[in-house]
Amino acid sequence: MLVGPQSMEPDETLIARTLEGELAAFERLVERHREIVFRVASRIVGPDDAEDVSQDTFLRAFHRLDQYRGTASFRTWLLQITQNTALNAVAWARRRPTETAPDPPEMPDRDPIRQPATELERRERQQRLEFKLTALRPEYRSLLVLRDLEGLSYDEIAEVLEMPLGSVKGRLHRARGELIELLRNNTYDWELPA
């Protein structure tokens, strides 16, 4: 990890240096943004394909870096590429003939005695929730990820998704509604009020 003035360099400086051919500057950009890119990719496409999608995202960003105009933050621009790459991957995966998994994945049964019951229950709820999130249509899933998991502002989401602010709010409301319905239809009681 870099410590000192180099680690403080703004994204714009690193972008300019990358465009001058300095690969180390791009490496720092990747280091700086890899976690959010990976998290968003993983939540949209699932953990198995998240690394491929993250790699594609950064490669696309590298080749399009001269098109970055700086009207939005670099992070927002990068998340726009992440989102598009992830949705393309989901669409591609849907065309592949694969078996569907109707049931939530089983919990790994590692040393259940050592884990307190509350921790086991928490993990089970987490896995069920992750599974229900993947059941959402991809466009809704990415909206929920950006807002409710990553905490982006509405303005940032509007830039990432290239849609008006009103549409973001409307779609987010529908996305939450769809997830609530999916959870209500679950055998597990999520205690969601009417």
Place this chain on the structure above:
Amino acid sequence: MNAGDWTADELTPAERRLTEHLELLRASPPIVAPGLVPRVLRGVRWQRAIRDPLVLVGAVAAAVAEGLSVLFKPPADHS
């Protein structure tokens, strides 16, 4: 994680409960694969290495095609 102010949304009771549940996921984010950065850089180096020759080949091919089209251009019809 960038913890946004999702609580500032005007939420229905069910949506509020949902965001409480989603805290489970916010608290356990996917962990980035340690090999991601080297993998990206390998890809960049490799693609950068082949990009210039490919651009050159493309430019030469376009120039040849242009030249051939001029040489074998059908004569103008003056009738």
